Amino acid sequence: MNSENKKHIAILGSTGSIGTQTLEVIAANLHLFKVEVLTAHSNAELLASQAIQFDVNAVVITDESKYAWLKEKLAHTDIKVFAGEQALSEVVTFEKIQLVLTALVGYAGLKPTIAAIKAKKNIALANKETLVVAGDLITKLAEEYDVSILPVDSEHSAIFQCLAGEWHNKIEKIYLTASGGPFRGMDRLALANKTKAQALKHPNWTMGAKITIDSASLMNKGLEVIEAKWLFNLQADQIDVIVHPQSIVHSIVQFNDGSMKAQMGLPDMKLPIQYALTYPMRTITDFPRFDFLNYPTLSFEKADTETFQNLALAFQAMKQGGNMPCILNAANEVVVEAFLNDQIGFLEMSDAITDCMQKITFIDTPNYDDYVATDTESRIFTRNWILNK
Ligand code: NAD
Numbered sequence: 001m002n003s004e005n006k007k008h009i010a011i012l013g014s015t016g017s018i019g020t021q022t023l024e025v026i027a028a029n030l031h032l033f034k035v036e037v038l039t040a041h042s043n044a045e046l047l048a049s050q051a052i053q054f055d056v057n058a059v060v061i062t063d064e065s066k067y068a069w070l071k072e073k074l075a076h077t078d079i080k081v082f083a084g085e086q087a088l089s090e091v092v093t094f095e096k097i098q099l100v101l102t103a104l105v106g107y108a109g110l111k112p113t114i115a116a117i118k119a120k121k122n123i124a125l126a127n128k129e130t131l132v133v134a135g136d137l138i139t140k141l142a143e144e145y146d147v148s149i150l151p152v153d154s155e156h157s158a159i160f161q162c163l164a165g166e167w168h169n170k171i172e173k174i175y176l177t178a179s180g181g182p183f184r185g186m187d188r189l190a191l192a193n194k195t196k197a198q199a200l201k202h203p204n205w206t207m208g209a210k211i212t213i214d215s216a217s218l219m220n221k222g223l224e225v226i227e228a229k230w231l232f233n234l235q236a237d238q239i240d241v242i243v244h245p246q247s248i249v250h251s252i253v254q255f256n257d258g259s260m261k262a263q264m265g266l267p268d269m270k271l272p273i274q275y276a277l278t279y280p281m282r283t284i285t286d287f288p289r290f291d292f293l294n295y296p297t298l299s300f301e302k303a304d305t306e307t308f309q310n311l312a313l314a315f316q317a318m319k320q321g322g323n324m325p326c327i328l329n330a331a332n333e334v335v336v337e338a339f340l341n342d343q344i345g346f347l348e349m350s351d352a353i354t355d356c357m358q359k360i361t362f363i364d365t366p367n368y369d370d371y372v373a374t375d376t377e378s379r380i381f382t383r384n385w386i387l388n389k
């Protein structure tokens with residue numbers, strides 16, 4: 001395949017956990033893909049070496065203090081170097097790009113994702129926060145600009161894979177599986193004094209710090225419930241969560257005849273990443289295969305939303321709709337950062353989010369500016385909550 005027939009890709013957040021695994025998938029399939037753009041927040045060294053390895057057209061470093069170093073490092077190449085948040089929304093519109101993989105973390109993904117959709121680029125979406133914050137806006141825009149949003153998150157990829165060939169059939173319900181995280185089975189007393197080091201030890205997945213804390217608090221599953229609502233156009237009562245500690249069954253669809261389809265495999269994000277990149281095709285991999293005899297028991301249990309209140313808060317935000325998921329997300333981003341900086345206890349994260357959801361002005365049908373204002377207001381509220389607790 002010559003360069004013109006390859007799929008041209010931009011990766012936002014290429015230095016993170018999803019970003020580096022995406023580049024591993026691409027490195028193993030160079031006959032299929034050409035990397036156009038890579039971006040990172042502050043890891044300029046890794047961004048520079050990735051840019052050289054994949055001979056990209058342009059890079060963005062959003063931390064502007066790293067620009068001079070990066071520019072100098074890439075001076076001997078013809079790679080274009082940009083800095084700052086605004087540049088993300090510009091590079092995604094480059095003509096050659098066909099697919100934008102959003103692997104940056106948090107609310108920062110919203111603006112460049114909108115810019116990419118408006119430039120008619122398909123989206124491989126890892127950045128679930130974008131759909132949590134503004135799912136109605138993003139899904140409407142995607143429809144208007146005739147753009148596909150392909151899930152990268154393993155549970156949503158599982159649902160998407162189960163739906164192949166079933167687009168005309170009605171979904172009765174989906175079950176998102178959850179590993180339960182490192183604190184599964186513990187009560188609130190045990191959780192009160194958990195440290196960030198304990199919360200960062202996920203049993204089945206190695207991921208960025210924010211999503212690892214979200215997995216320990218079950219907020220990640222809550223965000224995924226809202227992500228699923230928008231990706232698959234579901235009502236709140238069609239989405240259920242089931243804890244499955246082995247992380248082999250990645251999620252399940254139940255159709256209206258009662259039949260259930262599940263997608264299974266060893267936990268490895270490279271598989272859902274590759275499916276999003278090659279969709280609708282599958283391509284060969286040498287990833288280790290699942291062996292039933294190594295897992296004689298796959299188990300399932302109810303999620304404990306009394307202990308892990310974040311999951312209940314996310315369901316509540318989804319049911320309330322409007323800007324409530326945006327409030328939940330902003331408060332959560334602030335408390336997770338505070339927990340990682342030892343400024344707040346594990347259980348206090350849910351307390352702060354609960355207060356924020358009660359205090360910030362509810363908007364039933366928000367527009368883009370309302371989301372921006374809600375995000376700012378919720379962050380200020382939550383930072384003050386932490387200072388005054
Ligand atoms: P990470 O922290 O490892 O990487 C984040 C990347 O985004 C880095 O390249 C960083 O430079 C960049 N970044 C961070 N803040 C930024 C900002 N403000 N502006 C621009 N760029 C910024 O995170 P990750 O674990 O790779 O997760 C990325 C996204 O994918 C998250 O939304 C997460 O929920 C989702 N996701 C991750 C996994 C996983 O296994 N890691 C699985 C499913 C979904």
Ligand code: MG
Binds near residue numbers: 153
């Ligand atoms: Mg997931």
